[in-house]
Amino acid sequence: MTTLGILGVGDLTEKMVRGLIRSGAFAGSAFYLSGRNREKAIALVEEFGCVLRTSNQAVVDEADVVLVGVRPAQLEELAHQLVLRTGQPIISVAAGVTVRQLTGLFGERDVSRAILSYASEINQSTVAVFPAQSMAGQLLSTLGTLVSLDTERDFELATIGACMNGWVYFLIDEMQQWLGKKGLPSETARRLVLSSVADSAAYSHYRIETPVGELGASIATPGTYTANGLEVLRERGGPDAWLGACETVFKQLAVRETE
Ligand SMILES: NC(=O)c1ccc[n+]([C@@H]2O[C@H](COP(=O)([O-])OP(=O)(O)OC[C@H]3O[C@@H](n4cnc5c(N)ncnc54)[C@H](OP(=O)(O)O)[C@@H]3O)[C@@H](O)[C@H]2O)c1
Known part of the structure; x- marks a missing residue:
């Protein structure tokens, strides 16, 4: 059984630990936490029997694999606090920090990267990993849908997918609030919007052979209310705004890659 050491128990890694334990794949394994x-760490200790260590070095010393869950700007400080064993693998969830940068900080070893969402907690996250065959893929696949990326550039594109996951929350919120202002009870509005988003995703999965744009076009036929609304969205630059956000973040990630 693989023993995981978690350096940085924050918003994301706390949910990952919950999901990993929930999956049952780590039954009998210990989780060591910084x-x-x-x-957050004490909640995991109390609920699941994870083990809290006072120093990061103690976590690393107990772990077969180290999960690095701090923010990118905190990596350097973290790296200075540790001596990893020769060959000890690390998995990093730090967005935009390349394998080359990570080996520069932590030394040559098996380094893999993963990008996930809060839905890790309920084992329904997208689990994007690089390299494709990696420790990250092996250990984290139970957190949701595994998407293995062959190149680091593709992995950064997957990071934009993770950002989109965040943006969708705001879209949902806007819609829910608008419906609420028009008089729909808040709970009804929430259920309606969430169900509509899940519905599009589910039907797109079901019709896997059909391009999603084609599915949309078959709904937004001329004269329909959907088509009328879509015209307004396009006129006001809705789709362009989304693509602009993607381009901006992708450029920021590309800059990090060359740092
Ligand atoms: N949140 C997401 O949805 C999401 C999605 C994709 C990727 N990520 C990536 O996941 C990482 C964590 O994000 P997050 O939102 O979970 O951030 P977060 O809540 O700030 O978690 C980071 C945790 O690490 C702790 N920490 C920092 N330096 C440490 C050190 N030297 N030793 C031990 N613990 C240390 C922080 O403590 P302090 O609060 O005291 O600094 C904090 O508890 C980031 O690299 C981010 O790029 C997050």
Whole structure:
């Protein structure tokens, strides 16, 4: 059984640990946690019997594999606090930090990267990993849908997918609030919007052979209310705004890659 050491128990890794334990794939394994964000770590200790360590080095010493869950700007400080064993693998979830940068910080070893979402907690995240055959893929696949990327550039594109996951929350919120302002009870509005989003995703999965744009066009036929609304969205630059956000973040990731 693989023992995981978690450096940086924050918003994302706390949910990942919950999902990994929930999956049952780690039954009998220990999870060692760094103690800096004690509130989240202590909750995992109390609920699941994870083990809290006072120093990052103690976490690393107990772990077969180290999961690095700090923010990119915190990596350097973290790397200075540790001596990893020769060949000890690490998995990093730090967005935009390349394998080359990670080996520069932590030394030559098996380094893999993963991008996930909060739905890790319920094992329904997208689990994008690089390299394609990696420790990240092996250990994290139970957190949701595994998407293995062959190149680091493709992995950065998957990071944009993870950003989109975040943006969708705001779209949902806008829609829910608008419906609420028009008089729909908040709970009804929430259920309606969430169900509509899940419905599009589910039907697109079901019709896997059909391009999603074609499915949309078959709904937004001329004269329909859907088509009328789509025209307004296009006139006001709705789709362009989304693509602009993607381009901006992709450029920021590309800059990090060359740093
Ligand atoms: N949140 C997401 O949805 C998401 C999605 C994709 C990728 N990511 C990536 O996941 C990483 C974590 O994001 P997050 O949102 O979970 O951030 P977060 O909540 O700030 O979690 C980072 C945790 O690491 C702790 N930490 C920092 N330096 C440490 C050190 N030297 N030793 C031990 N613990 C340390 C922080 O403590 P302090 O609060 O005291 O600094 C914090 O508890 C980031 O690299 C981000 O790029 C996040």
